[in-house]
Amino acid sequence: MEPxxxxxxxxxxxxxxxxxxxxxxxxxxxxxxxxWVVAQMDLAAETVASQMxxxxxxxxxxxxxxxMSPIRVGAAVCLxxxxxxxxxxxxxxxxxxxxxxxxxxxxxxxxxxxxVYVAIDEKGRIRRVPR
Numbered sequence: 001m002e003p004x005x006x007x008x009x010x011x012x013x014x015x016x017x018x019x020x021x022x023x024x025x026x027x028x029x030x031x032x033x034x035x036w037v038v039a040q041m042d043l044a045a046e047t048v049a050s051q052m053x054x055x056x057x058x059x060x061x062x063x064x065x066x067x068m069s070p071i072r073v074g075a076a077v078c079l080x081x082x083x084x085x086x087x088x089x090x091x092x093x094x095x096x097x098x099x100x101x102x103x104x105x106x107x108x109x110x111x112x113x114x115x116v117y118v119a120i121d122e123k124g125r126i127r128r129v130p131r
Contacts, residue, residue, distance in 0.1 A: 009109065011098050013082035017044040023073050032071040037097060037111060038062070044079040045093040049117035052083065052091050054130050057117040060090065065113035074102040077110075084114060089126050091117045 017040060025036045042059060049057045071077060077099045084092040093115045100107040121127045 008106070011078070011080040011096050011109070013080035013094060013096060015078055016047060016081040016095075017079040019077045019079075021071065021073060021075065021077060026073050030073060032073065032075070032077075034067060037067075037071065037077075038065075040077070040079060041095050041097060041111070041113060042115065044081055045095045045115040046117065048081045048083065048093050049091040049115075052086060052129065053117070053119035056120050056122070057091065058120050058124075059115060060118045061116040063114045063116065065111065067111045069099075069108055069110045071097075071099045071110055072101045072103075075099040076107075078107070086129055089119050089128055091119070091129060093117070 019040060021032045021036060025032050027033050046057060046059065077097060080096045080098065082094045084094050094112070095115060096112045097110050098107045099110050119127050119129045
């Protein structure tokens with residue numbers, strides 16, 4: 001995460017998905033559920049991994065996840081992905097989630113993680129990632 005000229009941090013990666021969660025995605029306290037956030041992270045990272053694998057992938061691991069701040073209902077949620085590594089059959093994707101809550105004028109990083117996917121064939125067997 002490189003700071004801008006005004007010293008504000010910026011997302012690391014490419015914007016892959018942008019959403020605005022609703023009340024049905026919230027917990028009892030009005031914050032967006034962590035489960036909803038993780039599901040969106042998996043969707044965004046899987047999109048990148050399946051492009052790299054040129055086909056079907058399966059989530060193998062979620063590593064180094066850290067939640068830093070809550071997301072409120074109505075916030076703009078942006079998911080940024082970056083390719084970290086391609087192995088023989090695996091792909092590691094870094095993902096950051098940033099939000100801009102409805103009553104704020106700045107965005108902030110709310111969670112980041114690394115997702116690992118394995119390329120699979122039509123029968124669900126592990127296969128090589130094309131180079």
